[in-house]
Amino acid sequence: MYNAPVRATIRTDRIRHNVQVIRKQAHPAALMAVLKADAYGHGVRRIAPLLSDAGVRAFAVARVHEALALRDLGIEGFILVLAPPTRDQLPAYVAHNLHASVTSPDVARLLLHSDLSASLSVHVNVDTGMHRLGVAWGAVPTWWTRLHKAPMLSVTGVYTHLATADAPAHPLNARQLQRFANTVAALRPSPRAVHVANTDALTHLPDRLPTDAQYVRAGLGLYGLTSTPPDARYQRPTDLQMALSLEAQVVHLHTVPEGETVSYGARWTAPSDTRVATIGIGYGDGYPRAASGSAYVRVHGTLRPMVGSVCMDLCMVDLGSPNSTLAKRTAVGDAAILFDDTAPTLHDLARWSQTIPYELCCQLAPRVPRRYQDPTPATAENGTI
Known part of the structure; x- marks a missing residue:
């Protein structure tokens, strides 16, 4: 497989x-x-x-x-x-x-x-x-x-x-x-x-x-989720832990020259020469197209903006100047974190997409492999279906 x-x-x-x-x-x-x-x-x-x-x-x-x-x-x-x-x-x-x-x-x-x-x-x-x-x-x-x-x-x-x-x-x-x-x-x-x-x-x-x-x-x-982010004014102290995280690989890297546009509709223009990573996820996987131009992803621990329109199978991330440390460090095959329990979270993605976490969880496509992980040694059940 x-x-x-x-x-x-x-x-x-x-x-x-x-x-x-x-x-x-x-x-x-x-x-x-x-x-x-x-x-x-x-x-x-x-x-x-x-x-x-x-x-x-x-x-x-x-x-x-x-x-x-x-x-x-x-x-x-x-x-x-x-x-x-x-x-x-x-x-x-x-x-x-x-x-x-x-x-x-x-x-x-x-x-x-x-x-x-x-x-x-x-x-x-x-x-x-x-x-x-x-x-x-x-x-x-x-x-x-x-x-x-x-x-x-x-x-x-x-x-x-x-x-x-x-x-x-x-x-x-x-x-x-x-x-x-x-x-x-x-x-x-x-x-x-x-x-x-x-x-x-x-x-x-x-x-x-x-x-x-x-x-x-x-x-x-x-x-580990509620429909809105935790609010200390109303929410009872809780210890719920988010169970779902989503990541995609960098599948392509290139430098977009100043003044050139990215993705459908030419809605984003590079303000200067910019290193752009294409990552292997899109709305065909359940990642919301509505997040185009608003979302951030995490690459090597750094939050970077998604640029251009989210495509069916791919989306693009601004890594900054081609001479930046992040741009030089990032390679094809590296992981980009779409959401987890730190940043960005599913609540962040819901806000960027003007929707709720329920919808984002439910629209995660069947073609996205699920890995079930339990790091407790006595009950480990790693595997993918």
């Missing part, structure tokens, strides 16, 4: 560490690991068994095929599918013991009138203000009662999702939490599983969350 000029490294020891940090923060609630979108781009085939070995017994995914993939990997814990079920999917829910989300009155009616071959566990998604999916909070008690009367339905849980957990001062947080609390208090019988917090809610709103919740749904936090 030929080596690619780009590589992502995932520190599995840090993921295990983050599981313990989240568990401690969430206690007495248990961790529900969200593994949608190929474990946020980290590779579910390696991450799901790792979490299971670490004792995680509750999982959530976006779509049915993601849940079936977890079962194929031998995951035996309960799996909640967050998307609304369709009639043709119900046999798979029953056969593989998947938990379904009641995301609307129409879904509730579908389940009430379906001929199920075995009991189906359901969680009611309460729309408290996100207005994406869910049963309107005021209508939930009525549907809760109706669902409980269905002999083939096991009404297991109730949950909501906060729209502004990454902005702790936003007044919608208080409205959503109060609506959810009122809803839960009105349910008879009481739900066995209540969950509202994601990673951002756990880190930014720890003192405002329900104290009787059974689960915390953590996705990005498993990999």
Whole structure:
């Protein structure tokens, strides 16, 4: 197998560490690991068994095929599918013991009138203000009662999702939490599983969350990230460790004469003779084109600006004057760090690209090799898939 000029490294020891940090923060609630979108781009085939070995017994995914993939990997814990079920999917829910989300009155009616071959566990998604999916909070008690009367339905849980957990001062947080609390208090019988917090809610709103919740749904936090950079004004002290880093090789070096332009659109002009490194990564690998003209990369410990437009497979970095120490030191095959836990970070790249870390992790392309690394000698599991 030929080596690619780009590589992502995932520190599995840090993921295990983050599981313990989240568990401690969430206690007495248990961790529900969200593994949608190929474990946020980290590779579910390696991450799901790792979490299971670490004792995680509750999982959530976006779509049915993601849940079936977890079962194929031998995951035996309960799996909640967050998307609304369709009639043709119900046999798979029953056969593989998947938990379904009641995301609307129409879904509730579908389940009430379906001929199920075995009991189906359901969680009611309460729309408290996100207005994406869910049963309107005021209508939930009525549907809760109706669902409980269905002999083939096991009404297991109730949950909501906060729209502004990454902005702790936003007044919608208080409205959503109060609506959810009122809803839960009105349910008879009481739900066995209540969950509202994601990673951002756990880190930014720890003192405002329900104290009787059974689960915390953590996705990005498993990999040492929140959707916004840590903010001491709001965020509880945390010891999350970033697990993902991305690097690419220098594949070409040349000197661009003063006045010449670089890359598509001729958007960057060399102000003087400039040594430019072409590195083997582009938007075809998931590196955002929106970062063109804003991003920096690290070469031999020095942050240098990316110049010109990011191409599908390549991008260019300004190394400075051809006579500079960095320019003279850099050779084809050297590593350029796109992000890691020092600088630049994934939060930096998100800011330069005007997006969020979620998107950058999820859009990391399948053609980028993942190297799973655990430097602990007793549990080393280096390898690439």
